[in-house]
Amino acid sequence: MGVFRFLCYCSFVIFCLLLFLPPDVFSVKKHDFKTCKDSSFCMRHRQLPKNSISFYVSKTVQTSKETVQVEITSMDNKKPLLLSVTLLQGPVFRFKVNEVDPIHTRFEVPYVIEQLPKQQTFSIEEDSKERMVLSAGDVKCVIMKNPLVVFVLHQGEVIVQLNKDWLLKFEEYRTKPMVTGGGDTKAEEDDEDNEEDDEKQEKEPAEQDSESKKDEPPEKEPKVDLEAGMWEESFKSHPDSKPKGPASVGMDIGFPGFKHVYGVPEHADSFNLRNTLDGEPYRLYNLDVFEYELDSRMALYGAIPAVVAHNTRRSVGVLWLNAAETWIDVDRPQDSKPMLKKLADFVTKTASEDLVTTHWMSESGIIDLFVMVGPTSKDVFAQYASLTGLAPIPPAFSIAYHQCRWNYNDDKDCRGVDEGFDTHDIPYDVLWLDIEHTVEKKYFTWDSHKFPDSKKLLDELNAKGRKMVTIIDPHIKRSNGYHVYDEATRLGLFVKQSDKTTDYKGWCWPGDSSWVDYLNPSAQQWWAGLFSLDMYAGSTLSLFTWNDMNEPSVFNGPEITMHKDALHHGGVEHRDIHNMYGMLMIMSTNRGQLLRSHNQHRPFVLSRSFFAGSQRFGAVWTGDNHASWEHLRASIPMLLSMNIVGLTFVGADVGGFFGEPTPELLVRWYQLAAFTPFFRAHAHIETKRREPWLFGEDNTKRIRNAIRRRYTFLPYWYTQFFKTSVTGQPLMRPYWVEFPQDETHFAKEDAFLVGPSVLVAPVMHQGSTNVEVHLPGTTGDLWYDYRSLMATAAPAKLTVEADMDFIPVFYRGGSIIPTKGRIRRSSVLARDDPLTLIVAPDSQDSAEGDVYLDDEHTFQYRMGKFLYRHLTYSQGEIKSQMAKQIVAEPNFTATLPVHGSQNFVSRVKVERVIVLNVAKQPKEAILTSGKDSRSLVVLYDAPSKSATIRKPDVNIADDFTIKLVKCD
Incomplete structure (x- = not known):
């Protein structure tokens, strides 16, 4: 034991010494971390041939207006599993697969779902030998019974397919097999479990049909012993006893009609998820990776098992609620599959050749899957937040x-x-x-x-x-x-x-x-x-x-x-x-x-x-x-x-x-x-x-x-x-998110928007003094350069000067952006400083925006002590009024929990309003607030066509109007 502690101490000292070496003398040590081939359950799932062994619905357990439960059974394994389907407010479909009578209770993730959304009712349109159809308004769930394939539809269009490739695999808990001479394990004859399935898939690949063989991932290495690592496993001399044995779960999730899928952070990789069948899957396993490498699917510090798929018509999201080690393959085949079309014909007349398929594989737990129907990306974000919770306002x-x-x-x-x-x-x-x-x-x-x-x-x-x-x-x-x-x-x-x-x-x-x-x-x-x-x-x-x-x-x-x-x-x-x-x-x-x-x-x-x-x-x-x-x-x-x-x-x-x-x-x-x-x-x-x-x-x-x-x-x-x-x-x-139909930017990751209104295109290459900026939008949409304040019509591709003093930043036409011109030593000292409002009109000479204020550090806002003002601009007139019970963004509206925000006392005034794209110098501006009406000085800059209204000195909490008066 003393020797062991000494070796551990030496290892610790060496690790610490490495930390203090100049970082550029080494890079991430990949051999310290697993690849899929080092993870036995990943290999068992990944080498499962497509369209080979499937499940079928063996019995209906429960049907009601809120829940459907069916038993599903593998064609090679007679042990049943329980599939339950519910529809949550959103709409969000929830699919759970668990053992019927496990010998150990399987872990279900707590704390993540802050409060489950209210269950929605649905009707059972059909329950025949071939399928069960659940319907609620414009959403449907179609359960094909033999083989088991599940479709989620919105407005008649299939948006998600579960088990399309028959990759559903669920390793039930079982009694540890007896040990034979020589140290190998052999399952008892009456133990009808997935180990037998894996052995068949390894030894009898020739029995698969040609279509299935064609769909299998290319083999980079000889197949491994798929029964190895089920009951114990080691990695770099570290043992893993696995006292409960193999318990992995996995399933394929397809997104018909989609070519782009995003998410599953954290990876130092491209934003648009790449095809993985030519290499490693994306791994979710939180790790302290020393000086992580880029363009890699290796696991990093965090894991969110969720993706968003997007096309020009819609978005859809998936949350795979499992906290165990998880691998995700992403497949982007070019052609639709015969089996896909055969099944799709049951539920829809339209079938797209665009299809991203993801294959999810987790070491333990259950399948607990949420499908966020959308249809817009902003709907998906709201549906995800309804499950996992909203981020509170930070101090x-x-x-x-x-x-x-x-x-x-x-x-x-x-x-x-x-x-x-x-x-x-x-x-x-x-x-x-x-x-x-x-x-x-x-x-x-x-x-x-x-x-x-x-x-x-x-x-x-x-x-x-x-x-x-x-x-x-x-x-x-x-x-x-x-x-x-x-x-x-x-x-x-x-x-x-x-x-x-x-x-x-x-x-x-x-x-x-x-x-x-x-x-x-x-x-x-x-x-x-x-x-x-x-x-x-x-x-x-x-x-x-x-x-x-x-x-x-x-x-x-x-x-x-x-x-x-x-x-x-x-x-x-x-x-x-x-x-x-x-x-x-x-x-x-x-x-x-x-x-x-x-x-x-x-x-x-x-x-x-x-x-x-x-x-x-x-x-x-x-x-x-x-x-x-x-x-x-x-x-x-x-x-x-x-x-x-x-x-x-x-x-x-x-x-x-x-x-x-x-x-x-x-x-x-x-x-x-x-x-x-x-x-x-x-x-x-x-x-x-x-x-x-x-x-x-x-x-x-x-x-x-x-x-x-x-x-x-x-x-x-x-x-x-x-x-x-x-x-x-x-x-x-x-x-x-803001321009959902502009497919040319679906893979863009060198620029972004802050909220809906500010576009940022940073300098990211050594020696660069200009940036190629893509301004998205439809013909006539406007963007305003942060420095020059001049307007540019979208869509446009510009080469923008970016000397060492600035990076390109643009205001979106149609926005009103609150800012502060006075800079204090800290934000706390500037809490009551006045605002400067930037009005960036659209091509119709209108704009809108919001200002939110509270005490910035307590929870008094939850009791109504906050200020939320809605600002509008149209044809030279600016208005400020109490926001109604909505938060409106382009393509999205959400209910606001307003409890009387007039309780908040504001000391913040408006000291300046800058209106962009004003064709001619105004004569003056007239401020009207309550019974007060007075003239304001307007400074005009002809090159930028910007009009600066000076010193309104009106409290942002007040209703007011400022109107630009044209010269005669």
């Missing part, structure tokens, strides 16, 4: 600029950085501390030598409207006398080893560590209590939290994570919950911040790991990226992929975590990141210091301007965060 400081590195050394260093921002007139809101601020990496502690009076430091920052974030990770140093470790041990709140009694042990930053079992409700509550001001000594209400390493990262574990046979609360294996471990942690941290303020103040938590539903608890970043142009470019598709599946408050480390950015790269990164939802600079401990003023006067000015640009747009950002909290719409948007 306003958190959407401003954050300054971080590993590590600011002590309180003197922190004060020096803080003063540096003031000296160089650069705003910022949050200063961050990494692991070195603690005592021996013991979280919830402060090193008293480095930070002798942390409360004083926090209060000094807070006096300037600034906050601090400290890191708190899930691994707890095994040290007697450390109160967190002692109490968790006494209460039995750590994850257990597979022996069910010993606390799980591994290595991470503190050395010998144990991990909190966040699946345990008692552990969740205990963890939340650690954030109280009396428990977290040295903290204040202005201190917030960074949860890192929560995949979880275990330096000496398999794939640098936790053993799958480790045990959680209720005897649940880690394999069942791995991908949601990080979400459970930030859920508990979020609860802790709520409790410490008696549910008065909004939390802010940043997490590296995530799962579906994480948007309810905090923000996310893309992990340990690199200071390279390639990683700068990769940040956009990564962030877009998160946004379209509900995770909207996201960003990438400015400048790259590893390596040394050139001044040019750093400037360009700031300019891009200022238009991403989460805006933070961060760097590795061994990198040179990167505060914005350390790269020469010219670059300091450029970075200052980029950060100030963020602060200028904060009213627009805050309004978009509010609207997202109500509608579930993404903050960062691909072109096709």
Whole structure:
């Protein structure tokens, strides 16, 4: 045992030494992580031939107006499964497949579905030998009984097909087979299970028909023993005991009529998912991947098992609710399949040759599948949010600029950085501390030598409207006398080893560590209590939290994570919950911040790991990226992929975590990141210091301007965060969300929109001083250059000058965008500063927009203490009025929970209105507010055709009208 501990210690030391080497001397070590061939269940599913062994409906169990349950049985395996179908408000179809009488209870994912939408009723139009047809308005579900294939239709069009290729596979729990001589396992004769199926598929490929053989993935390597790894498996000397045996589930999901599918973050890959049959599937298995490589389907820190398919007519979404290791193949065949057309003829007269098929494979759990019908992408986003929850409005400081590195050394260093921002007139809101601020990496502690009076430091920052974030990770140093470790041990709140009694042990930053079992409700509550001001000594209400390493990262574990046979609360294996471990942690941290303020103040938590539903608890970043142009470019598709599946408050480390950015790269990164939802600079401990003023006067000015640009747009950002909290719409948007019929941009990932109204086309190549910008839209749509304010008609492809001072940004015609022209030291100090409204009319000389205000840090808005104004412009007249009970966007409308927003007292006035595309200089502007009516000065700029209305000085809370008066 002593030798083992010594080897573990050596491994830990080597790992830490590698972290401190210059990052460019090595790249990701792929051999530390599994490929599909290293994962036995992935191989069993992936080598299942198409159209070979299928299921049929063997019995109807229940039919009602809200639920249909049928038994389905494999043609080669007589053990029945239960398929249940329900229709939820949205509309969203839910399909569940589970064992009828399992010998072990199969894990079903908790916490993700915040509140299940109300079940909708449907009628059974037909229940014959061939099929069952469920109908509710313009949506239908057709269950073909033999073989089992399920169609989802909307307005008579098939939009999703389940088990089209007969790849449904469900490994039921079974008794472990006896061991024969020689160490091989042999199933008992009466054990009719899927092992027999796999053996047949391996030994008898010649018996498959020619069509099935044609559809099989190309074989890159000789077939492997598919029975290997069912009861035990190892990877790089790490054993996995698999005490319950094989329990994987999988199924193919087809999207007829679609060529483009997006989602399943997190991957450093293209936004538009690629065909995988020529290589590795996309993998969802949360991992600490050191200096991850690009253009890769390897698993990274987070996992959201959801996709959105889109074509020129509609969108549709799928959520595969499973937290175990999951692989997804994507197939883009060019021709429709004979079997597809044969079955489709039952339900529709139209069949498209465009067909993306996805094949989902998870190691354990059940099949719990949600199909979001759409029909628009914005409908899909709202339907997904109705399942996994809406992202709340974050505190306003958190959407401003954050300054971080590993590590600011002590309180003197922190004060020096803080003063540096003031000296160089650069705003910022949050200063961050990494692991070195603690005592021996013991979280919830402060090193008293480095930070002798942390409360004083926090209060000094807070006096300037600034906050601090400290890191708190899930691994707890095994040290007697450390109160967190002692109490968790006494209460039995750590994850257990597979022996069910010993606390799980591994290595991470503190050395010998144990991990909190966040699946345990008692552990969740205990963890939340650690954030109280009396428990977290040295903290204040202005201190917030960074949860890192929560995949979880275990330096000496398999794939640098936790053993799958480790045990959680209720005897649940880690394999069942791995991908949601990080979400459970930030859920508990979020609860802790709520409790410490008696549910008065909004939390802010940043997490590296995530799962579906994480948007309810905090923000996310893309992990340990690199200071390279390639990683700068990769940040956009990564962030877009998160946004379209509900995770909207996201960003990438400015400048790259590893390596040394050139001044040019750093400037360009700031300019891009200022238009991403989460805006933070961060760097590795061994990198040179990167505060914005350390790269020469010219670059300091450029970075200052980029950060100030963020602060200028904060009213627009805050309004978009509010609207997202109500509608579930993404903050960062691909072109096709706003321009769903423009197929030329369906794969675009080098530009994006912020909300519906601001287009950003960053510089992402070294030495570039111009950008080719595509302005989408139909003939006559207008876009306005942020710098020149001049209009350009869409659709258009422009080469836009982008010197080192700017990147191309455009306002969408038809928009009114609230901004602030005064820049303070922090967003908190600018809370009551006046607004500048940018009016960008469309070709009909009209525009509209919104302004949302509240106190920016409490939950008083939930009791009606907020202000939501709707702004309109038409033919030279601007109006502001209380918004009705809707939030309207192009192609989307959602109900607003208004409870009397007049309760909020606003001190915010309008100090300037800039109207674009005004043909001639106006004579004046007339402001009318209540009984007050007065003339306002209008300044006109002929080259840009912009009219600036000066000093309306009217409260944004008031109803008012401003009318431009033409010259005679």
